[in-house]
Amino acid sequence: MRQVVLDTETTGLDPSQGHRVIEIGCVEIENRKLTGKHFHCYLNPDREIDAGALEVHGLSSQFLADKPRFHQVETEFLEFINGAELVIHNAPFDIGFLDHELGATKSDAVKIASYCGVLDSLLLAREKHPGQRNSLDALCKRYGVDNTQRQLHGALLDAEILADVYLVMTSGQSSLLLAEDESEGSTRRAKVKKSNKAREKIAVVRASSDELEAHRQRLNELAQGSEQGCLWLDLEGETQA
Numbered sequence: 001m002r003q004v005v006l007d008t009e010t011t012g013l014d015p016s017q018g019h020r021v022i023e024i025g026c027v028e029i030e031n032r033k034l035t036g037k038h039f040h041c042y043l044n045p046d047r048e049i050d051a052g053a054l055e056v057h058g059l060s061s062q063f064l065a066d067k068p069r070f071h072q073v074e075t076e077f078l079e080f081i082n083g084a085e086l087v088i089h090n091a092p093f094d095i096g097f098l099d100h101e102l103g104a105t106k107s108d109a110v111k112i113a114s115y116c117g118v119l120d121s122l123l124l125a126r127e128k129h130p131g132q133r134n135s136l137d138a139l140c141k142r143y144g145v146d147n148t149q150r151q152l153h154g155a156l157l158d159a160e161i162l163a164d165v166y167l168v169m170t171s172g173q174s175s176l177l178l179a180e181d182e183s184e185g186s187t188r189r190a191k192v193k194k195s196n197k198a199r200e201k202i203a204v205v206r207a208s209s210d211e212l213e214a215h216r217q218r219l220n221e222l223a224q225g226s227e228q229g230c231l232w233l234d235l236e237g238e239t240q241a
Contacts, residue, residue, distance in 0.1 A: 012050040015100035020045035025155030091120035
């Protein structure tokens, strides 16, 4: 099964108000293995970026001024996702923006859904953890995925982190019990410390005859001082009988 984990960054929150996609990041998963293949691009939105959005991703208009427009990367992007299942955290947001971008081009492409299926990892997390925080950062903490590099949002970095979270969340195991091959291609997953089968066996030190005799004398003293006797002496007698 081929899946593509996708994330976008935008100039604002609502495409109907003219906001645009300014970054797309995708990573490929094949049969639950990260393949190392990815799609990533920055885009010139031909408009200013909202101050709130700039604080989130740090992508300025100056940085994006010489980047391609969406229609220039559309074909390559659609070829990368075609036939895959997209894994997106809060999918309606990203799909809404991408459908808006497709609708603004002169190609025949109109809807992302005509190219691939979509799985919303946020809905999946809410089903597994009802009533809890299920943001990407919260899931990283819950599943032991390292997101220390995530000082600002970035589409490719967030897609890579989400891929790790998704693989752990759908593995049926906690992050501490994951087999190492479950996270091939990932450097952010918490590693399991495996036991060393080659280590030496623990030595068993047996009591000497003098130590055993001293122990028996102590049990006799305990028996003499108790109306009920000594359980260990009783058990020893049964064993010898």
